[in-house]
Structure formats: structure tokens, C-alpha cells
Amino acid sequence: xxxxxxxxxxxxxxxxxxxxxxxxxxxxxxxxxxxxxxxxxxxxxxxxxxxxxxxxxxxxxxxxxxxxxxxxxxxxxxxxxxxxxxxxxxxxxxxxxxxxxxxxxxxxxxxxxxxxxxxxxxxxxxxxxxxxxxxxxxxxxxxxxxxxxxxxxxxxxxxxxxxxxxxxxxxxxxxxxxxxxxxxxxxxxxxxxxxxxxxxxxxxxxxxxxxxxxxxxxxxxxx
Amino acid sequence: xxxxxxxxxxxxxxxxxxxxxxxxxxxxxxxxxxxxxxxxxxxxxxxxxxxxxxxxxxxxxxxxxxxxxxxxxxxxxxxxxxxxxxxxxxxxxxxxxxxxxxxxxxxxxxxxxxxxxxxxxxxxxxxxxxxxxxxxxxxxxxxxxxxxxxxxxxxxxxxxxxxxxxxxxxxxxxxxxxxxxxxxxxxxxxxxxxxxxxxxxxxxxxxxxxxxxxxxxxxxxxx
DNA sequence: TATTCCGATAGTGAC
DNA sequence: GTCACTATCGGAATGAG
Ligand SMILES: Nc1ncnc2c1ncn2[C@@H]1O[C@H](COP(=O)(O)O)[C@@H](O)[C@H]1O
Ligand SMILES: Nc1ncnc2c1ncn2[C@@H]1O[C@H](COP(=O)(O)O)[C@@H](O)[C@H]1O
Ligand SMILES: [Zn+2]
Ligand SMILES: [Zn+2]
Numbered sequence: 001x002x003x004x005x006x007x008x009x010x011x012x013x014x015x016x017x018x019x020x021x022x023x024x025x026x027x028x029x030x031x032x033x034x035x036x037x038x039x040x041x042x043x044x045x046x047x048x049x050x051x052x053x054x055x056x057x058x059x060x061x062x063x064x065x066x067x068x069x070x071x072x073x074x075x076x077x078x079x080x081x082x083x084x085x086x087x088x089x090x091x092x093x094x095x096x097x098x099x100x101x102x103x104x105x106x107x108x109x110x111x112x113x114x115x116x117x118x119x120x121x122x123x124x125x126x127x128x129x130x131x132x133x134x135x136x137x138x139x140x141x142x143x144x145x146x147x148x149x150x151x152x153x154x155x156x157x158x159x160x161x162x163x164x165x166x167x168x169x170x171x172x173x174x175x176x177x178x179x180x181x182x183x184x185x186x187x188x189x190x191x192x193x194x195x196x197x198x199x200x201x202x203x204x205x206x207x208x209x210x211x212x213x214x215x216x217x218x219x220x221x222x223x
Numbered sequence: 224x225x226x227x228x229x230x231x232x233x234x235x236x237x238x239x240x241x242x243x244x245x246x247x248x249x250x251x252x253x254x255x256x257x258x259x260x261x262x263x264x265x266x267x268x269x270x271x272x273x274x275x276x277x278x279x280x281x282x283x284x285x286x287x288x289x290x291x292x293x294x295x296x297x298x299x300x301x302x303x304x305x306x307x308x309x310x311x312x313x314x315x316x317x318x319x320x321x322x323x324x325x326x327x328x329x330x331x332x333x334x335x336x337x338x339x340x341x342x343x344x345x346x347x348x349x350x351x352x353x354x355x356x357x358x359x360x361x362x363x364x365x366x367x368x369x370x371x372x373x374x375x376x377x378x379x380x381x382x383x384x385x386x387x388x389x390x391x392x393x394x395x396x397x398x399x400x401x402x403x404x405x406x407x408x409x410x411x412x413x414x415x416x417x418x419x420x421x422x423x424x425x426x427x428x429x430x431x432x433x434x435x436x437x438x439x440x441x442x443x444x445x446x
Numbered sequence: 447t448a449t450t451c452c453g454a455t456a457g458t459g460a461c
Numbered sequence: 462g463t464c465a466c467t468a469t470c471g472g473a474a475t476g477a478g
Contacts, residue, residue: 227448399447440460
């Protein structure tokens with residue numbers, strides 16, 4: 001089996017990956033991205049073989065029920081993500097502070113899909129927007145989450161969607177190459193200077209979360 | 224003073240560079256290129272401050288006397304180059320064999336200029352066409368001697384030159400980038416695969432000159 | 447189309 | 462998608478009181 005179907009193994013046998021699977025329901029999985037591009041990076045995976053090979057830009061067309069159900073799972077994933085950031089001490093509000101929680105999710109967590117996925121099994125990214133991770137190694141990684149190559153889950157809602165708008169976009173791969181590297185915190189452009197962006201993202205991350213030195217080092221190590 | 228004028232030091236004080244200056248005359252110098260792109264690579268440098276900053280494509284316009292004088296110096300440089308190849312045993316004919324000498328010069332020594340020089344002081348390259356040198360490190364180096372970026376000295380003769388033809392050429396920089404790497408011995412194209420070309424040029428060099436193993440190693444070392 | 451350093455870009459084969 | 466490897470391509474500095 002080729003690399004395109006690596007996510008199938010989680011669907012087939014989630015019990016085999018207890019450290020990766022953070023939520024298992026009858027029809028969905030939420031797993032940790034094996035190559036996280038941020039401190040926290042999860043994938044929502046529908047288990048149904050009926051839809052797993054449908055393109056994420058098409059799968060919600062005329063399927064409001066599916067969209068609504070995925071939306072529920074994404075909310076759970078977002079809250080798992082926040083719980084973990086609370087657990088490791090990066091976030092410091094009370095766990096039951098619903099307003100702080102929602103505010104953080106709205107401003108610093110992104111859910112959506114890549115307009116040209118590489119892995120064939122349908123998956124939705126749920127990722128914190130720090131992009132502070134040793135797995136973030138090049139422009140393609142970064143711009144796949146910070147340009148229109150990334151499509152927010154909200155935009156896939158079939159009830160709100162102008163179906164014509166979806167294909168009017170330019171070549172998504174070209175968008176990744178042509179877009180400058182732009183800091184998600186402050187909007188500053190680094191053109192194509194990836195190393196500079198990485199240094200800047202580390203500063204922004206430290207400034208926002210005030211992690212301890214040992215925390216910083218742990219986030220820089222591969223997990 | 225910037226790098227553009229590094230050749231000025233030879234003009235100012237040739238006695239300071241006895242290992243580099245292979246011929247010193249009242250009006251001209253012949254020096255070893257400090258980053259030789261072949262086993263032998265010389266530069267002919269007019270000493271006159273009147274002309275040293277004129278572009279090589281312009282300097283011989285309406286100046287047949289200068290052209291003729293440079294032509295004389297180039298012939299001397301070519302013969303110095305051959306003498307050295309005889310001395311180190313790469314060439315094996317007798318030193319007074321005028322026919323063998325002229326044949327080698329005609330087929331394996333090139334004299335001319337870069338259509339966009341980087342160094343400001345007027346200079347004419349006299350180079351053996353082996354291109355077997357550790358200083359030959361990239362496509363720009365190679366194609367600057369093997370494409371129309373390089374203009375043979377013969378073509379600069381004001382009595383033979385159609386002055387219109389000189390500027391009809393495309394952007395010389397683009398020529399270097401767009402032209403494939405083509406073996407000067409056999410014409411084989413290596414597209415942009417510079418390392419492959421280097422290996423092939425070594426084979427061609429060995430096949431043509433039959434150097435000893437220790438000679439080969441010495442040509443690969445920086446001098 | 448000076449050199450050198452450093453880094454961005456690109457293709458490969460394997461998983 | 463990942464990784465590791467190789468190689469090509471690309472900008473910036475180059476000095477000196
Ligand atoms: N074996 C794997 N297990 C879990 N996640 C993976 C695996 N291989 C790749 N990924 C992630 O899956 C995502 C696929 O991205 P994409 O197909 O572009 O939406 C990337 O974020 C990868 O880091
Ligand atoms: N300091 C130097 N002394 C002697 N030759 C040099 C020096 N610096 C560069 N060169 C050579 O000068 C030539 C200039 O090339 P161009 O200006 O393109 O005709 C190249 O072949 C360089 O290798
Ligand atoms: Zn910023
Ligand atoms: Zn050849």
C-alpha cells in the first residue's frame with residue numbers, strides 16, 4: 001500500500017495506536033498528526049469507507065448532515081487541543097472558563113482542509129496557530145496552513161456556500177510557491193526567508209505563551 | 224577598492240606578483256588567472272589607463288592598431304601556455320614543432336572576452352579548453368566560456384566586424400542560464416547536471432592527454 | 447558575467 | 462505525506478580607522 005493511504009491504518013485498527021488516537025467514536029477518529037506543524041496538531045478522520053476517498057472540497061456538497069456531524073467532532077477536537085495546552089501549562093485560564101476557551105479557539109485554532117491533499121483518506125486539520133515545531137521545515141509546510149491553499153471548515157458549509165466560488169481559485173500549488181512567508185501573529189512578511197520566519201515565530205511564541213526554558217526546548221525536540 | 228578592480232594591482236605593481244605575471248611588457252601584462260577554469264588559464268591585460276575601463280566589445284572599435292598589438296600579445300600568451308603544457312609533460316611534441324604547436328592552439332586554446340565582464344579592468348582570456356579545474360564550480364563558470372557569452376578575439380577585429388551584429392544578441396546572462404551544459408570535446412549535452420559534466424570532462428581529459436595518476440591528482444588540487 | 451558563505455529550491459528513491 | 466541525500470540555484474557581503 002502506498003503512502004497515500006497511511007491514514008487507513010488508524011481507521012482499520014485504532015486500538016493499535018493508543019498514543020495517537022485522542023478520540024474514538026463509532027463514525028469518527030481524532031488522531032495526532034504524526035508530523036505536527038504546531039505545538040498541537042490534530043486530524044479529524046471520518047471512518048466511513050463511503051466517503052473516505054472523496055475530495056474534501058466535494059464531500060460536503062449536498063450533505064448537510066455530514067457537515068454538521070463533522071462540525072461536532074471538530075468542536076470536540078478543538079477542546080481536546082485546549083485541554084492539552086492547559087495541562088502542559090501553556091494556557092493559564094481555568095478549564096471551565098468557557099469565554100476564555102472560546103476566545104482562544106476563535107483566535108488561535110484553525111480547522112480546515114488542504115485544497116490539494118496528499119493523503120487520500122479524508123481528514124480535517126485542527127491546529128494551533130503557533131507553527132512552532134521542528135516538523136515545520138519549509139515554505140510548503142507553512143503556506144499550506146496560512147494561505148488560501150488552506151480552506152477553513154466554515155467555508156465548506158453547504159448551506160452557505162456558493163458552489164461556483166470553489167474552483168475560481170488559481171493553481172493552489174502556485175499559491176504556496178508565490179505567496180511570501182507572512183507571520184500569522186503580526187502579518188510581517190519574510191519573503192522567502194524561511195529561517196528568518198522560524199526565528200521570528202519562536203519569538204512570537206515565547207512572547208505570547210511565556211513558556212519556561214525547558215518547555216521551549218521540549219517543543220523543539222521531536223516527539 | 225571593490226573587487227571589480229582587483230586586476231589594477233597587477234598593473235600598478237607587476238613586480239609584486241612574480242608567480243602570477245608570466246609576461247611583462249611596457250604596454251601589456253600576461254598573468255595567470257587566479258581562479259583558473261582550466262589546467263592553464265591566462266589573462267592578457269593592457270596597462271594603459273586610457274583604455275583599461277573601456278568595455279571589451281567597444282575598445283577595438285576604430286582602433287586597428289590596438290587590436291593588432293593585442294593580437295601579438297595573445298599569440299605570445301598562447302605560446303607560453305603551450306610551453307607550460309610541454310614542460311609539465313601533458314603535451315608531448317617537440318617544442319620547435321611549429322605545425323603541432325599551431326594545430327594545438329587552433330583546436331584547443333581559446334582567446335576572447337566575456338560579453339559582460341565582472342572585473343572592470345580590460346582583460347582578454349587565453350584558456351585551454353579542457354575545463355578540468357577545481358575552480359570550475361558551476362554552470363556560470365562553464366557556460367561563460369562555451370556559449371556566445373564568450374566572444375572570440377577574432378570577432379573583435381574592427382576590419383572584419385559588422386558593428387550592427389554585436390548588440391543583436393539576447394541577454395547574455397540569460398544565455399548562460401538557459402544554455403545546457405555541453406561537452407566541449409564531444410558536444411554531448413548534460414542539461415543542467417553540472418556534476419555529471421565534471422565527471423565526463425575528467426574522462427575526456429584523461430583520454431586526450433593520458434596523464435599519470437599523480438598528474439591527475441595535482442590538477443585537482445588548488446594551486 | 448570575481449569568490450565565498452549560506453540558504454532556498456528541486457529531484458531522487460524509499461517508506 | 463515523511464525522510465535523507467544530492468545538487469542546483471539564489472542573494473548578500475566582500476573594505477577599512
Ligand atoms: N503516518 C501518518 N500518521 C499521521 N499523520 C500523518 C502521517 N503521515 C502524514 N501525516 C500527516 O497528514 C497530513 C496530511 O496532509 P494533507 O494530505 O496535505 O492534508 C500532514 O499534516 C502530515 O503531517
Ligand atoms: N584577484 C584576481 N587575480 C587574478 N585573476 C582574477 C582575480 N579575481 C578574479 N580573477 C579572474 O578574472 C576573471 C574575470 O572574469 P570576467 O570579468 O568575467 O572576464 C575570472 O576568470 C576570474 O577567475
Ligand atoms: Zn510576527
Ligand atoms: Zn564529451
